[in-house]
Amino acid sequence: MADQFPELKPAARILLGPGPSNVHPRVMKAMASPVVGHLDPDFVKVMEDIKRMLRIVFRTENEITFPVSGTGSAGMETVMANLIEDGDEVVTGVHGVFGTRLAESAGRLGARVHKVEADWGRVIEPAQIEAALKAAKNPKLVAIVHAETSTGIHQPIEEISELAHRYGAMFAIDAVTSLGCVPVEIDQWKIDACYSCTQKGIGAPPGLSPVTFGPRAMESIRKRKTKCRSWYFDVALIEQYWGPDRLYHHTAPITMNYALYEALRIVIEEGLETRWRRHRANAAAFQAGARGMGLELAAQEGYRLPQLSTIAVPAGIDEMKVRAALLRLFNIEIAGGLGPLKGKIWRVGLMGEGSRRENVMLILNALEEILGSMGFEIARGRALSAADRAYIAQGLGVGEPPSGD
Numbered sequence: 476m477a478d479q480f481p482e483l484k485p486a487a488r489i490l491l492g493p494g495p496s497n498v499h500p501r502v503m504k505a506m507a508s509p510v511v512g513h514l515d516p517d518f519v520k521v522m523e524d525i526k527r528m529l530r531i532v533f534r535t536e537n538e539i540t541f542p543v544s545g546t547g548s549a550g551m552e553t554v555m556a557n558l559i560e561d562g563d564e565v566v567t568g569v570h571g572v573f574g575t576r577l578a579e580s581a582g583r584l585g586a587r588v589h590k591v592e593a594d595w596g597r598v599i600e601p602a603q604i605e606a607a608l609k610a611a612k613n614p615k616l617v618a619i620v621h622a623e624t625s626t627g628i629h630q631p632i633e634e635i636s637e638l639a640h641r642y643g644a645m646f647a648i649d650a651v652t653s654l655g656c657v658p659v660e661i662d663q664w665k666i667d668a669c670y671s672c673t674q675k676g677i678g679a680p681p682g683l684s685p686v687t688f689g690p691r692a693m694e695s696i697r698k699r700k701t702k703c704r705s706w707y708f709d710v711a712l713i714e715q716y717w718g719p720d721r722l723y724h725h726t727a728p729i730t731m732n733y734a735l736y737e738a739l740r741i742v743i744e745e746g747l748e749t750r751w752r753r754h755r756a757n758a759a760a761f762q763a764g765a766r767g768m769g770l771e772l773a774a775q776e777g778y779r780l781p782q783l784s785t786i787a788v789p790a791g792i793d794e795m796k797v798r799a800a801l802l803r804l805f806n807i808e809i810a811g812g813l814g815p816l817k818g819k820i821w822r823v824g825l826m827g828e829g830s831r832r833e834n835v836m837l838i839l840n841a842l843e844e845i846l847g848s849m850g851f852e853i854a855r856g857r858a859l860s861a862a863d864r865a866y867i868a869q870g871l872g873v874g875e876p877p878s879g880d
């Protein structure tokens with residue numbers, strides 16, 4: 476019977492999509508540590524250290540900072556379910572899959588949702604948010620995606636945060652793809668609540684969603700007239716387990732917390748600034764290389780994410796065939812477009828562990844090879860030399876990896 480179910484042997488892929496990204500071997504090793512009880516003193520120490528390290532990475536002093544048991548979407552539901560009560564007015568930015576999801580979640584929780592939309596691949600302008608805040612009678616929350624992984628847009632948020640507060644609303648962001656890749660300044664930008672994940676910029680497998688709630692958000696949670704709609708994601712209950720009371724709420728995923736612990740140690744060892752610089756350097760080289768071979772970048776210029784580049788699929792090319800060839804011939808995963816961008820773009824992630832010079836050169840070479848074989852006119856070798864020039868322009872010699880590699 477058992478021979479029908481062979482031992483697991485998944486391929487060791489080079490993950491250059493929108494997540495999950497490759498996991499550091501040190502993180503895999505940490506996951507092999509013994510499972511202890513969720514109230515074991517050794518695990519309590521891990522919990523406390525994770526909270527401290529998350530505060531460093533989120534750049535916050537927020538006491539209520541912990542990983543929700545679940546993927547990034549669980550963090551989204553935690554933020555929304557705790558901040559929203561029936562009939563609350565919520566302004567959400569919608570310019571991609573994840574903003575759409577945010578609005579959907581707010582609506583399901585009973586909010587009156589004011590959607591502020593932009594074309595997929597462009598930023599939302601602060602003036603649009605201000606118009607929605609004016610139209611709302613009593614806006615309670617503004618929520619927006621910082622790094623829209625479906626379009627490659629790096630949404631500026633400081634001005635939107637200021638507007639939200641000026642109109643008396645709280646401000647929450649989706650930092651699922653931004654944390655660990657680009658600056659996320661929770662305290663400096665006056666962000667009241669934020670959620671992220673483990674499998675994109677942080678370098679651990681999927682399974683936890685770090686969240687942080689500031690004093691205004693906690694005050695609003697304490698003053699709720701009705702209980703949080705979700706029992707599992709009720710911060711007032713979870714706080715009693717992650718805080719000094721250590722009351723059982725649910726069994727923490729022990730092994731995933733080991734993974735997050737080690738991944739955060741690696742982030743802090745590298746240093747956030749160094750890590751942001753590494754992401755910028757590799758993205759600049761990849762984007763220069765892609766243009767060098769004649770491809771066009773899809774996201775609005777000036778607002779392109781370093782950790783996730785979107786490329787327009789050239790006319791006459793079947794984008795799915797390109798991805799299949801990348802996987803078969805080069806062992807590389809990238810992603811296609813979603814929703815209105817399906818068939819129109821590729822999404823190439825250089826995030827966390829994956830943001831490396833060798834990966835930039837590999838994916839450019841592989842794309843050149845495959846697109847060339849499909850009849851796309853390419854001047855051979857242009858991509859790699861353009862990428863090299865981009866590294867040199869950033870003060871990095873040929874073959875010299877950006878710091879952190």
Ligand SMILES: *Cc1c(COP(=O)(O)O)cnc(C)c1O
Pocket residue numbers: 494546547548549573620622623624625649651652672681
């Ligand atoms: C991946 C992603 C999510 C969802 O996270 P899951 O871990 O897949 O649940 C939410 N928002 C953004 C911007 C993402 O990229």
